[in-house]
Amino acid sequence: MTGRSSFAQQLEDAAAQKIYLAMLRVAGSAEGYAKDTAGRLLVPRSGLRHKDGDGHLLDGIHVEVQWPGSGFPVTMIGRVDGPPGKTAALEWGARPHKISAKNAPFLMFPQNAGVERATHFGPTTSGVVFIEAKKRKSTLRAQQQAGGGRPLTKTKQVNHPGNRPYGFLRKGLNRAVREALAQARVH
DSSP states (O other): OOSOOHHHHHHHHHHHHHHHHHHHHHHHHHHHHHHHHHHHHTHHHHTOOTTSGGGHHHHTEEEEEEOOSSSSOOEEEEEEOSOHHHHHHHHHOBOOEEEEOOSSSEEEEETTHHHHHHHHSGGGTTOOOEEESSOOHHHHHHHHHHTTTOOEEEESEEEEOOBOOOOHHHHHHHHHHHHHHHHHHHO
């Protein structure tokens, strides 16, 4: 006899479908927990709002479940849309490194922001607020307002002190899985 019986295949498919549906619920919880953790850890510390800077990170957090429709495997995948280097640095941490102006002649940030941000604001420790593309009065005014009225500093390069790993995606996945397992034990 070769292969499995159709009954065994039906049992496997039914089990995989149940696992898939359960994992969809876990994925939804994990995504919510990851966004909550990132929002608490990153957005308030950076002083950035949801629509700019690290705030857009919240919209890029996704946890999805992949299943071929029958049998196994059923896979849960967490991902963060955004610049791979930045999202990896936020999730896993980053060593000290240099940040250089690439798309403009200068990096611009409020004076003394680097020291404040290095001690208080986590991943945005370089204090970089704007990259200057053109020197216009309206642009400069907007930049000074963003800097809290402090004079702006221009430089071609800053030394980023690195940041600790925030692990928001891993924390969200772990919490959702632990809760799902705890509920499964109760029933």
